[in-house]
Amino acid sequence: MxxxxxxxxxxxxxxxxxxxxxxxxxxxxxxxxxxxxxxxxxxxxxxxxxxxxxxxxxGFINVHTHITSNPATFDGGRNRSETETAVDAYQNLQTFLKSGVTFIRGCGNSYDIDIKLKRMRNKGMLKHTPEIMPSGRTFSMTGGHGDHPHSTYLVDSSDEIRKAVRTGLKNGSQLIKLMATGGVMTPGDFMADPQLSVTEMRTAVLEAHHKGQRVAAHAEGNPGIQNALDAGVDSIEHGFYVTEREANQMINQGTFLTPTLIAEWAIPEFGKHTLPAWEVKKAADALDDTYANISRAFRLGVKITCGTDAGTPFNGFDQTPKEMELLTTKLGMPPFEAYQCSSINSAALCNISDEYGxxxxxxxxxxxxxxxxxxxxxxxxxxxxxxxxxxxxxxx
The missing domain is CATH 2.30.40.10 (Urease, subunit C, domain 1)
Incomplete structure (x- = not known):
C-alpha cells in the first residue's frame, strides 16, 4: 500500500x-x-x-441533475441524436467536477445515457468526471410532464408502471423518477396539476424498494405533493408548494426535499426576453411562495438535500455553488447548514453515507x-x- x-x-x-x-x-x-x-x-x-x-x-453531492439536457437550447436538448447527446453529457460531467461536484445523481436522462456513461466510467473510459448514480428515463403519464421521445416511459396504469419500472431497473436505473405534477417547462400543464396517481406511484415505489433503490417524485404543487407522499416516495423534488402538514408527514416518513432553487430562480432572472411568456410567468409567480414554503419546511426539520435541476434553462452544470448561495440568502440557512444539505443529507438520500459526504x-x-x-x-x-x-x- x-x-x-x-x-x-x-x-x-x-x-x-x-x-x-x-x-x-x-x-x-x-x-x-x-x-x-x-x-x-x-x-x-x-x-x-x-x-x-x-x-x-x-466535494458537493448534487442529487438532481439532467446531464443530457442543454441549458442553452431551452428545449431540454430533445431534438438531438443520441451521439450528440452523449458527447454533451460527457462534457457536462466534466463541468460538474470542475465546479466542485464529486458525486451526482441522475434525475431523468434521455437515451439512458447516464446509465451507459456510468458503465464506461467504471471501466476507466471517462476522465475527469464525478461519480454517477444514474436514473435513466423518467416515468410519466401520456401527455404529462416530461412526455418526450427517448426520455420517458409513458405509463397509464399500475400494470404499465410496474413493467416499466422493472424494465428500468433491469437496464441499470439506480433511481426511479416519477412525475407527480405538471411543471414549469411543459406547455399546457401547471404545478397544481396532479399526474401519476397514488396507486400508480405506490406500485413504482414497491417495485423499486424490492430492489433496494430509491424513488424520487417531481412534485411542484398540490395535490401532487400529497399524492407522492401518500405513495411513499423517498424524496420530493422541487416541492415549491409544500404545506406545513406535508412537511410534518415528510419528517415522520423520513422523506427528503430537494428544492432546486436555482432552476426556478434562473427562468425569470434571465429568460424574460428569450423564453415563452407562459414559462417565465409560471416560475416568477411561484418564486416568493417557494422561498416561504421551503423555509418553513426547513425550520420544521425536513431534511433538505442539494440538487440544482442542472440542464434547465440558464441553469448550467457549474451552478451548484450558486445553489448554496440561494439556500443561505433565500431560505436563511447559515453556510454550514447549506453545505450539510450536500455533505450529509444528500449522502443519506443516496444511501452512500458510509463512504461519501x-x-x-x-x-x-x-x-x-x-x-x-x-x-x-x-x-x-x-x-x-x-x-x-x-x-x-x-x-x-
Whole structure:
C-alpha cells in the first residue's frame, strides 16, 4: 500500500461548523480513502502534498441533475441524436467536477445515457468526471410532464408502471423518477396539476424498494405533493408548494426535499426576453411562495438535500455553488447548514453515507480546495480556479 499525506490545510470536514487549523490527513492511494487525520504533528507517508494553508471541504453531492439536457437550447436538448447527446453529457460531467461536484445523481436522462456513461466510467473510459448514480428515463403519464421521445416511459396504469419500472431497473436505473405534477417547462400543464396517481406511484415505489433503490417524485404543487407522499416516495423534488402538514408527514416518513432553487430562480432572472411568456410567468409567480414554503419546511426539520435541476434553462452544470448561495440568502440557512444539505443529507438520500459526504477516516477523499473560508462566506465556493480532488487524486 502506498499513501499520500495532505498537510498544512484548514479543514472543514462537513461534520461540525468549525475549521480545524494546521490539519492533515493521509489517503490510501489504491482505495482513495482517508486512513488517518489529525492536526499539528503528522506521520510519514510515501508522498506528501502541501496545500499551503488553503481551505479544504467536501466535494458537493448534487442529487438532481439532467446531464443530457442543454441549458442553452431551452428545449431540454430533445431534438438531438443520441451521439450528440452523449458527447454533451460527457462534457457536462466534466463541468460538474470542475465546479466542485464529486458525486451526482441522475434525475431523468434521455437515451439512458447516464446509465451507459456510468458503465464506461467504471471501466476507466471517462476522465475527469464525478461519480454517477444514474436514473435513466423518467416515468410519466401520456401527455404529462416530461412526455418526450427517448426520455420517458409513458405509463397509464399500475400494470404499465410496474413493467416499466422493472424494465428500468433491469437496464441499470439506480433511481426511479416519477412525475407527480405538471411543471414549469411543459406547455399546457401547471404545478397544481396532479399526474401519476397514488396507486400508480405506490406500485413504482414497491417495485423499486424490492430492489433496494430509491424513488424520487417531481412534485411542484398540490395535490401532487400529497399524492407522492401518500405513495411513499423517498424524496420530493422541487416541492415549491409544500404545506406545513406535508412537511410534518415528510419528517415522520423520513422523506427528503430537494428544492432546486436555482432552476426556478434562473427562468425569470434571465429568460424574460428569450423564453415563452407562459414559462417565465409560471416560475416568477411561484418564486416568493417557494422561498416561504421551503423555509418553513426547513425550520420544521425536513431534511433538505442539494440538487440544482442542472440542464434547465440558464441553469448550467457549474451552478451548484450558486445553489448554496440561494439556500443561505433565500431560505436563511447559515453556510454550514447549506453545505450539510450536500455533505450529509444528500449522502443519506443516496444511501452512500458510509463512504461519501464528509472527510472522515474510512471515506473517500473527495474534496475541493478554496482560497477563502467557506464558513465565513458562502461565496467562497464559487471560486472558479479551485482545486478538485476525487479519491485523493487531483482532477482540476
Amino acid at each position: 502506498t499513501s499520500t499525506l495532505f498537510k498544512n490545510l484548514q479543514l472543514f470536514d462537513g461534520l461540525t461548523d468549525q475549521i480545524q487549523s494546521n490539519a492533515w490527513f493521509i489517503t490510501d492511494d489504491q482505495s482513495g480513502k482517508i486512513i488517518a487525520r489529525g492536526t499539528a504533528d503528522f506521520p510519514k507517508a510515501d508522498r506528501s502534498i502541501d496545500l499551503c494553508d488553503k481551505y479544504v471541504m467536501p 464528509t472527510l472522515e477516516e474510512g471515506k473517500f477523499a473527495d474534496f475541493q480546495v478554496l482560497t477563502e473560508n467557506p464558513l465565513e462566506d458562502v461565496l467562497a465556493v464559487q471560486q472558479t480556479d479551485k482545486q478538485v480532488y476525487l479519491h485523493g487524486k487531483r482532477e482540476f
